[in-house]
Amino acid sequence: MRDVSIIGIGQTQVGEHWETSLRHLAYYALRDAMMDAGVERVDALVVGNMLSGEVSAQAHLGALIADFAGMRGVEAVKIEAACASGAAAVRQGILGVASGMQDIVAVIGVEKMTDDVGSKVTAGLASAADADYEAVHGISFVGLNALVMRRYMYEYELKHEDFAPFSVNAHANGARNPNAMFRRPITEKTFLNAGMVADPISLFDASPMCDGAAAVILCPTELAKQFSDKSVRIAASTIATDTLAIHDRKNPIWLQAAEDSARQAYKLSGYTPADIDFFELHDAFTIMSALSLEACGFAEPGQGTRLAKDGDITLSGKIPICTMGGLKSRGHPVGATGVYQIVETALQLRGEAGENQLPNARVGMAQNIGGSGATIVTHILTREN
Amino acid sequence: MRDVSIIGIGQTQVGEHWETSLRHLAYYALRDAMMDAGVERVDALVVGNMLSGEVSAQAHLGALIADFAGMRGVEAVKIEAACASGAAAVRQGILGVASGMQDIVAVIGVEKMTDDVGSKVTAGLASAADADYEAVHGISFVGLNALVMRRYMYEYELKHEDFAPFSVNAHANGARNPNAMFRRPITEKTFLNAGMVADPISLFDASPMCDGAAAVILCPTELAKQFSDKSVRIAASTIATDTLAIHDRKNPIWLQAAEDSARQAYKLSGYTPADIDFFELHDAFTIMSALSLEACGFAEPGQGTRLAKDGDITLSGKIPICTMGGLKSRGHPVGATGVYQIVETALQLRGEAGENQLPNARVGMAQNIGGSGATIVTHILTREN
Numbered sequence: 001m002r003d004v005s006i007i008g009i010g011q012t013q014v015g016e017h018w019e020t021s022l023r024h025l026a027y028y029a030l031r032d033a034m035m036d037a038g039v040e041r042v043d044a045l046v047v048g049n050m051l052s053g054e055v056s057a058q059a060h061l062g063a064l065i066a067d068f069a070g071m072r073g074v075e076a077v078k079i080e081a082a083c084a085s086g087a088a089a090v091r092q093g094i095l096g097v098a099s100g101m102q103d104i105v106a107v108i109g110v111e112k113m114t115d116d117v118g119s120k121v122t123a124g125l126a127s128a129a130d131a132d133y134e135a136v137h138g139i140s141f142v143g144l145n146a147l148v149m150r151r152y153m154y155e156y157e158l159k160h161e162d163f164a165p166f167s168v169n170a171h172a173n174g175a176r177n178p179n180a181m182f183r184r185p186i187t188e189k190t191f192l193n194a195g196m197v198a199d200p201i202s203l204f205d206a207s208p209m210c211d212g213a214a215a216v217i218l219c220p221t222e223l224a225k226q227f228s229d230k231s232v233r234i235a236a237s238t239i240a241t242d243t244l245a246i247h248d249r250k251n252p253i254w255l256q257a258a259e260d261s262a263r264q265a266y267k268l269s270g271y272t273p274a275d276i277d278f279f280e281l282h283d284a285f286t287i288m289s290a291l292s293l294e295a296c297g298f299a300e301p302g303q304g305t306r307l308a309k310d311g312d313i314t315l316s317g318k319i320p321i322c323t324m325g326g327l328k329s330r331g332h333p334v335g336a337t338g339v340y341q342i343v344e345t346a347l348q349l350r351g352e353a354g355e356n357q358l359p360n361a362r363v364g365m366a367q368n369i370g371g372s373g374a375t376i377v378t379h380i381l382t383r384e385n
Numbered sequence: 386m387r388d389v390s391i392i393g394i395g396q397t398q399v400g401e402h403w404e405t406s407l408r409h410l411a412y413y414a415l416r417d418a419m420m421d422a423g424v425e426r427v428d429a430l431v432v433g434n435m436l437s438g439e440v441s442a443q444a445h446l447g448a449l450i451a452d453f454a455g456m457r458g459v460e461a462v463k464i465e466a467a468c469a470s471g472a473a474a475v476r477q478g479i480l481g482v483a484s485g486m487q488d489i490v491a492v493i494g495v496e497k498m499t500d501d502v503g504s505k506v507t508a509g510l511a512s513a514a515d516a517d518y519e520a521v522h523g524i525s526f527v528g529l530n531a532l533v534m535r536r537y538m539y540e541y542e543l544k545h546e547d548f549a550p551f552s553v554n555a556h557a558n559g560a561r562n563p564n565a566m567f568r569r570p571i572t573e574k575t576f577l578n579a580g581m582v583a584d585p586i587s588l589f590d591a592s593p594m595c596d597g598a599a600a601v602i603l604c605p606t607e608l609a610k611q612f613s614d615k616s617v618r619i620a621a622s623t624i625a626t627d628t629l630a631i632h633d634r635k636n637p638i639w640l641q642a643a644e645d646s647a648r649q650a651y652k653l654s655g656y657t658p659a660d661i662d663f664f665e666l667h668d669a670f671t672i673m674s675a676l677s678l679e680a681c682g683f684a685e686p687g688q689g690t691r692l693a694k695d696g697d698i699t700l701s702g703k704i705p706i707c708t709m710g711g712l713k714s715r716g717h718p719v720g721a722t723g724v725y726q727i728v729e730t731a732l733q734l735r736g737e738a739g740e741n742q743l744p745n746a747r748v749g750m751a752q753n754i755g756g757s758g759a760t761i762v763t764h765i766l767t768r769e770n
Contacts, residue, residue: 001485021517044624053438053465057508058516060467063626063759067633073645075624076760077473078465080438082445088462092477099483100386123442131443132406239429239460241448248452260458374448375461 004097005224005231005384008037008217009343014181014331016114017211022056023068026110029213030069033106037217037227043102045069045076048089048109050335054124056115065108075102081239082128083284084370085109086338087377090216094237097218109339110213121209125334128371130245142206142285144246144372146198149287152253153200156302160200163286164191165308167204167328170283173315174325176355181210181331205286207332214339216346224384230350235269235363236380238262244374257376258295258367265365265378266297273297276380277361278320278348280341282369283327289313292367293321296378315356323348323356338368342379349383389482390609390616390769393422393602394728399566399716401499402596407441408453411495414598414724415454418491422602422612428487430454430461433474433494434720439509441500450493460487466624467513468669469755470494471723472762475601479622482603494724495598506594510719513756515630527591527670529631529757531583534672537638538585541687545585548671549576550693552589552713555668558700559710561740566595566716590671592717599724601731609769615735620748621650621765629759642761643680643752650750650763651682658682661765662746663705663733665726667754668712674698677752678706681763700741708733708741723753727764734768 010032012025020028026047034040045066053059062076081088086109096102113121126135129144152158168188174180186204194203224231240260246252266272273296281292290304298319299307312318324330324344327337345364347353353361361383368377395417397410405413411432419425430451438444447461466473471494481487498506511520514529537543553573559565571589579588609616625645631637651657658681666677675689683704684692697703709715709729712722730749732738738746746768753762 023517050444051438053436053509053512056516057512057520059435059465059509059512060514060629060756060759062466062473063755064515064629066626067628067759072628073625073642076466076626077477077624080444080463080465081447081461088447092462092480095477095480095484095486098486099480101480101483124438124444127438127442127444129445130449131441132408135442239462240458241451241461243452243457244445244449257458370448371445374445374452 002098002100003221004094004218004234005221006216006346007219007224007228007231008033009346010036011179011214011340011343012212013179014210014212014333018114022052022058022110022112023064025112025211025213026065026108027069029215030106030108033215033217039104039217039227042074042104042106044096044105045074046089046093046105046107047078048086048335048339049078049111050080050082050085051111051113051124055120056112081375082370083334084338084368084375084377085335087368087379088239090339090342091237091239091377093218094234097220103219105218106215107218107339108213108215109336111333111335112211113209113333114211133245142198142201145285145287146201148246148252149200152287155253158305161192162305163205164188166283166286166289167191169313170322170326170328173323173356174329177324177330180325180329181208182329201285207284207327210331210333212331212333212336214336214343216339216342231384232346232349232381233384234379235382236265238264239375239377242374244371246372255291255295255373255376257373258292261376261378262296265380269380271363271380275363276365277363278323278358280345280366281321282367283322284332288369315358320358323353323358338377341366341368345381349381387483387485388606389479389603389619390606391601391731392604392609392613392616393418394731395421396564396599396725396728397597398564399595399597399718403499407437407443407495407497408449410497410596410598411450411493412454414600415491415493418600418602424489424602424612426456427459427489427491429481429490430459431474431478431490431492432463433471433724434463434496435465435467435470436496436498436509436719440505441497466760467755468719469723469753469760469762470720472753472764473624475724475727476622476624476762478603479619482605488604490603491600492603492724493598493600494721496718496720497596498594498718499596518630527583527586530670530672531586533631533637534585537672540638543690546577547690548590549573551668551671551674552576554698555707555711555713558708558741559714562709562715565710565714566593567714586670592669592712595716595718597716597718597721599721599728601724601727616769617731617734617766618769619764620654620767623649624760624762627759629756631757640676640680640758640761642758643677646761646763647681650765654765656748656765660748661750662748663708663743665730665751666706667752668707669717673754700743705743708738708743723762726751726753730766734766
């Protein structure tokens with residue numbers, strides 16, 4: 001087993017890229033990551049994507065992107081694990097390098113949701129839920145999260161306004177990220193006045209539909225110095241799963257797979273929650289921020305919003321989250337999101353996070369969630385020097 | 386890097402499983418493979434599937450199948466590489482075991498095409514082609530293969546009847562495979578009288594739409610003996626890619642990715658075409674059989690049908706192909722096919738191929754093709770003892 005490091009990162013701005021095709025988006029991110037790493041070829045390409053078949057009538061992205069990026073012939077596959085496709089692809093890339101069968105692997109997360117001209121995206125996203133027992137009843141993904149949020153508010157006697165700090169923090173950080181989709185800070189008042197999407201989820205609880213691509217270049221840690229003096233080491237990479245259907249879980253307001261994959265990541269890396277300097281969590285909805293913080297050991301059950309209210313999740317707080325805007329403000333191009341999180345974690349560890357740079361960021365955690373918590377991928381990254 | 390072996394295999398019959406859900410099909414194959422291996426748990430699950438999002442409105446198969454098979458929590462992802470999804474999933478499973486991060490990995494290929502009530506399957510299959518430059522014009526996958534076949538017939542001055550031996554051989558072998566979809570032998574006359582699908586492809590040139598699942602259990606070769614006295618070693622596992630669009634290739638009647646992945650597999654294993662005792666090739670259409678034999682070094686360019694006419698591809702020939710019926714007769718549940726091929730290769734090497742058993746089968750090759758040749762996965766397997 002070889003240790004694996006990240007020697008290059010790349011990303012496109014997240015947004016509505018009407019004029020840019022899926023293959024172009026992927027290429028731009030890959031090109032930037034390869035230039036950053038200083039590599040001209042890779043042994044394999046791993047693509048994370050969820051919806052291209054449903055939305056763009058295009059499967060087979062591995063070969064497509066390999067060819068379009070000028071690497072015709074190279075080994076390439078696509079990984080899908082709903083909204084956790086991006087980080088699951090990073091995990092597969094890590095296995096390839098760790099195996100010794102591949103030295104340089106490029107992982108690309110790409111999603112183009114705005115090609116949709118009807119309800120394909122909403123139907124596609126619902127396919128992350130259980131088709132036979134959830135989606136068949138017509139519930140959308142926002143609807144599912146609304147049910148979870150309502151239950152959580154009931155159990156812990158919370159109000160909608162208690163979730164405002166998550167959204168305010170995300171937009172404050174996103175405003176200073178040149179690659180974010182939404183670059184304007186919001187106030188609590190904006191949050192409270194927002195239109196309802198699916199009660200109690202309002203517009204500022206929910207992440208947007210958008211397009212984007214991000215990429216990382218992986219290589220064995222022992223070779224990383226040859227390519228980069230700012231490489232970032234993968235201290236842990238784990239995936240845990242749970243039932244697709246929320247009603248099948250013992251506790252609908254507890255992310256068991258987040259707890260499982262985080263616990264395993266702590267064990268593999270030797271770190272504890274106290275060692276984590278910042279946490280790129282999966283704030284597809286504000287409720288998910290609270291649940292993630294609790295399942296990963298940063299807050300007691302029911303105390304996630306309290307942590308946010310106390311300011312602990314801001315850049316100067318105890319456990320900064322979504323330091324580049326998170327899914328809410330940077331945007332959530334679903335199959336690409338997990339790779340964006342890894343790229344942003346690397347930016348912080350390399351000291352290249354610009355106005356959002358954390359002082360002394362040495363250990364960062366990124367967590368990518370598929371469905372309503374059925375696939376959860378956790379990565380812990382550390383500075384090499 | 387650790388060597389990897391197959392310690393368990395399982396498969397469902399291929400057919401129209403109206404009454405069996407996708408998750409049930411996957412579970413049946415997985416259960417049989419785990420019982421065959423004598424394992425009660427695995428470290429990870431890798432699912433090969435192409436169309437579940439488009440046809441069954443169900444993505445996120447990794448977590449779904451893990452839970453349904455009674456392994457809630459276990460690491461699980463889905464791999465997609467069009468019709469090569471199955472073998473690409475096997476490749477990812479091998480990387481996981483070789484890495485040392487996973488010891489026991491289950492790989493499942495599953496596809497349910499008969500859930501379709503309209504043209505979703507045909508549109509879904511077309512998404513393996515280039516959406517912007519091929520499928521946009523309305524061409525189906527049969528249409529694309531028909532163009533290739535027509536060109537091949539023109540270049541080498543062949544007639545439709547020259548392809549009959551591929552179909553006759555596949556159906557002869559499938560008739561004796563209890564898991565095959567079509568279990569009746571055909572004659573050359575049946576082939577010649579079949580209705581046209583897309584000129585020059587007639588019904589007996591083309592593989593059927595169907596449902597099925599197959600699974601293998603992988604572990605490090607050094608541990609294989611603990612589980613099974615009939616394990617099969619992976620001597621090579623390779624993926625090569627090419628352009629999705631056929632018009633972008635230097636030669637539309639040459640499978641460059643088959644040549645590339647086979648050449649690499651020969652190099653890794655130390656075997657040459659002369660060492661291969663049988664070849665489970667990807668006969669989605671009869672033309673693909675000819676092209677595969679040529680690209681992998683079993684026939685000179687243009688001589689694929691000659692090999693077939695001479696009887697060299699039959700069970701008693703020089704290079705038996707599709708020994709359990711191939712895609713034509715066993716069936717082609719697209720994302721599952723690559724795993725079926727590996728299961729059948731293992732059956733031959735284990736001496737469990739029943740009436741189709743080859744004497745002294747020691748080295749078998751399986752090749753799975755995605756799209757019209759844009760992703761090609763080659764595996765070479767050998768008997769351990």
